[in-house]
Amino acid sequence: MKPALKNKHVDIAIIGTGTSGMGAYREARKYTDSIALIEGGEYGTTCARVGCMPSKLLIAPAELRHNTEKFTDFGLQGEVPKVDGKAVMNRVKFERDRFVGFVNEDVESFDQKHLVKAYASFIDDHQLKLSNGETISADKIIIATGSRPNIPSFFEQAGDRLITNDDVFSWDDLPKSIAVFGAGVIGLELGQALHRLGVKTHLFGVGDAVGPLSDPDVIASALNIFKDEFPFHSNGQVKSIVRTDQGVQITFKPSPDDDEITETFDYLLAATGRKANIDRIDIENTTLALDERGVPLYDPMSMQCGNSHIFIAGDVNGDVPLLHEAADEGRLAGENAARFPNVFKRSRKTVLGVVFSDPQIATVGASFSSLNAKHGCDFAVGSVSFEGQGRSRVMLVNKGLLRVYGDKETGVLLGAEMIGPHNEHLAHLLAWVVQMRMTVSEVLQLPFYHPVIEEGLRTALRDLLFNLGMGSHPPLNCIDCGPGS
């Protein structure tokens, strides 16, 4: 794709051609033919190249192999399959390239005169400097520059063995060992997958944090589950990181009271959060008001920065850095940049996050910590453990805990945090009813089949109804629920 922009002034300039930038482009294109869609790095989006898709491609064989470890528990016989690291990575890369190919086809289908291949930064509120030496002025500008891995300087002692998710998906083979730093979403997904693919994996966290969870009971359940499976130092103390001839030597205390241990790994994978790409676009050359992170103050219902002609969408604003949110924000920014100054506000979707660990972690709507901060004691909690849950036990996936939150005044379901089997599905159902502002009683009127994992959700909702003071105590071994529900 060749840069083809001739005009130096456009109606709308979009900085970044990731998910949010492409969404913005498609929407803006409905209103104007005067657009510059600017990309400094590779086309293909973070999600398809080094994010959502390749990570799930790595998780899939890991989970399949892990399930074969349960053969004997079911009375089946068979070997746990050996891992052919080269073949695993081949498939990851082949399928990843296919997904990237679809994105590239999209970009190729755009009007080529709109595409600019360069990094852009602000000269002032209307002018952009390009890394190819040119400038573009625009009536309206959308910032959609995404994020990049955040790497604490301490990790640099790992030298050439310091890697991020960007590197993992270009491996030709699996390594023998890896130290994963950060028990957030990326660390849990990639760390567990690599462990299950036979890579010696240690996961280092901070302060017992697990993924996006804030509910102490769900965190405790998650810590137990993961620590049972692989070395997870959720509150470890790292004393030193040294690049040696053998790899990366890490000296650490697994927890503050333990003795020091020294282990050597092939790589140190930094999964310690992401940094918004706001610091490389000279945002301070604009008149926009910035927050403490240097991100322009903006309205999440319109994506407009202050009352200006500048809009911000996707990971770069750091609000909810997820794919579907980046797509929504991009579309909204594109529409509003085109409409400016007649900007529309749109209500946003219920927050929904899924971690593709096993069991899966999910968060829906209001988090436990946000409710605690906002409501004091105005909300009640209902819970269910998946350990005794019928269908989960049948399938030998009976681990985890679901906690649902409801408003004490109205009985409206507010949110949930969970770790449990196939929770991506429960989380969607919950997000839909939370968005519809349904009460707990109304949700309990909806059908629940038997025997399914959703019956566990019903148990949690009945518990919540009781704790809200709006229903009777759920029977211990509920007959109408079917055995083990």
Ligand SMILES: Cc1cc2nc3c(=O)[nH]c(=O)nc-3n(C[C@H](O)[C@H](O)[C@H](O)COP(=O)(O)OP(=O)(O)OC[C@H]3O[C@@H](n4cnc5c(N)ncnc54)[C@H](O)[C@@H]3O)c2cc1C
């Ligand atoms: C390992 C991993 C797994 C993930 N898994 C999931 C998942 O399962 N589900 C989910 O919902 N989300 C997931 N995410 C998050 C998701 O990928 C992001 O939220 C989403 O891709 C953000 O899109 P974006 O448009 O904001 O940024 P991007 O897609 O990163 O696009 C930003 C673009 O801007 C370009 N750019 C940057 N600066 C400039 C500049 N100055 N000039 C020109 N161009 C510039 C970049 O090169 C890039 O192409 C994952 C992320 C990672 C890293």
Ligand SMILES: NC(=O)c1ccc[n+]([C@@H]2O[C@H](COP(=O)([O-])OP(=O)(O)OC[C@H]3O[C@@H](n4cnc5c(N)ncnc54)[C@H](O)[C@@H]3O)[C@@H](O)[C@H]2O)c1
């Ligand atoms: N399934 C998904 O939807 C999915 C998957 C992957 C990534 N993502 C997106 O990408 C974002 C970034 O993921 P991430 O996992 O890098 O960030 P994160 O914010 O989820 O987790 C970072 C973790 O690193 C820990 N940490 C920070 N400094 C540390 C240190 N020095 N040593 C050890 N741990 C340290 C933090 O306590 C935190 O738990 C996520 O917030 C999410 O929005 C989503």
